[in-house]
Amino acid sequence: MTSTIPVNSLSRHIAPLQDALSDIAAAIIASGYYVLGPNVKAFEQAFAGYCGAAHCISVANGTDALELSLRALGVTEGDQVAVVANAAMYGTSAVLACNATPVFIDTNVDDGLMSIQSLQAALDSGAAPKAVIVTHLYGKLADIEAIVTLCHGRGITVLEDCAQSHGATRNGKRAGSFGDIASFSFYPTKNLGALGDGGAIVTNDAQLAETTTRLRQYGWSAKYTNSLRGGRNSRLDELQAAMLLHMLPLLDGWNTRRREIANRYAAGIRNPRIVVSGPAGDDHVGHLYVVRSSARDALREHLQAEGVQTEVHYPVCDHRQPCHAGAFDGVRLPNTEADAVSVLTLPCFPELTDAEADQVIAACNRF
Structure with missing residues (x-):
């Protein structure tokens, strides 16, 4: 063989966009505005609209999006969170960061997605999760409607992990619009990838949006006033936001x-x-x-x-x-x-x- 077919090629993916992205970078550099500026606001508005959600809060990466979403849902020490165990510990790491306990749910035999039968069995056997993380693995939507119905009937909130499912659609709804809150990653290999790390939280709940907005910047309610525990510095920068805004229509x-x-x-x-x-x-x-x-x-x-x-x-x-x-x-x-x-x-x-x-x-x- 003269060459190897790559499993992925970011260079081939970005090459047609290189001139446009270079122009965007030059404009951001010249602007003197690099964090939480107009490009972040424009991308958040556009991505919320794309997902069919009322709110988008951009953050530094997908793992932060998971953790801050759990914190916004009130997950804390002593709580349980149901999660699958087949996605490199991203969801599990977020659960543990909240000092909560993961309740591992088996997957379907043919697609790696959360089995609603296994979730039902865990709930019936006494598991009492405060939230469930539903991972849309490999780009395919899980049985999200049935899981949401099951969970909401028991007072359990649902966090969609959409890191691999940007744009997946069922019955007119897109990934991120089914549960109470959803997390996205914009790591370069994702379907919508930045030229570095990035993430976002989307939700239709105004209170969850306000809480995650505070949590991404130290838990501030006003500058230098920390009103929420669990906050951190987790912000998407202007450069990545502008590039993602350019790529979203593609x-x-x-x-x-x-x-x-x-x-x-x-x-x-x-x-x-x-x-x-x-x-x-x-x-x-x-x-x-x-x-x-x-x-x-x-x-x-x-x-x-x-x-x-x-x-x-x-x-x-x-x-x-x-x-x-x-x-x-x-x-x-x-x-x-x-x-x-x-x-x-x-x-x-x-x-x-x-x-x-x-x-x-x-x-x-x-x-």
């Missing part, structure tokens, strides 16, 4: 291309040793395209030899992370644990060509 087109690639894989990979993900509709924005194989390591070696780069998302379940030192040894999540040893990520990004996707398909079929 997001739906990028998502369409990701879906095309995902559906090309789903239709073309025909190998009994590889389980493909199902077709991608509007509720799946193809952030990652994963397959499952009981011979994952061998498949990965084969694809590398064929010139196809892959990645493993995510090999260590949250409840098995070494930092917990055995605290969750009694937790059993069979579907989550099965995915940890079988899921493999194939190349999927908007600039991937049809010819490259076909090479990936052919390599998989030769395994």
Whole structure:
């Protein structure tokens, strides 16, 4: 092979935008206004409108968005938060940062999303979470409507983790508009990615919006007056906001291309040793395209030899992370644990060509 097909390529993604983004950077530098200025306000308004939410509060990164959302929901020491265990501890880390306790919920057998049956069983067996974090993994919406109905019927709030699902749509509603509050990441590899770190919180609840606005800047109610505990310096800067504002109108087109690639894989990979993900509709924005194989390591070696780069998302379940030192040894999540040893990520990004996707398909079929 003369070259390797990358699992993602930020250089190819940004190249068509380089001149425009350079002009934006020059304008921001010349403006002398770098934090919480007009570009942040403009992006927050535009992104709230895009998500179908009343409010958007931009923050420094997606992890802060998760934690500050939990704090706004009143999660504190002694509380429980239900969360999946298959997304590199992002949600779990936010729970622990609030001194709360994670209640791990198993996933569906075929898509890695929170199982409503497992959530129902946890609630029926005595778990009493104050909130549930619903992660829309790999770009696909979870069974969010049913989860919201179940949780709200028991007085439990719902935080959507939309870090991988910007623009996913179901029944006319977009990711981030189903629950009580939602978090987004704008890490460069996301469907809408900045040229650095960034994040946002969206909500239709004015009180939650006000609380998160205070929490992102030290808990201030007025300058130098700290009225809320748990605040920090977590602000999206003007440069990233302006660049994200420029890229936002391109997001739906990028998502369409990701879906095309995902559906090309789903239709073309025909190998009994590889389980493909199902077709991608509007509720799946193809952030990652994963397959499952009981011979994952061998498949990965084969694809590398064929010139196809892959990645493993995510090999260590949250409840098995070494930092917990055995605290969750009694937790059993069979579907989550099965995915940890079988899921493999194939190349999927908007600039991937049809010819490259076909090479990936052919390599998989030769395994």
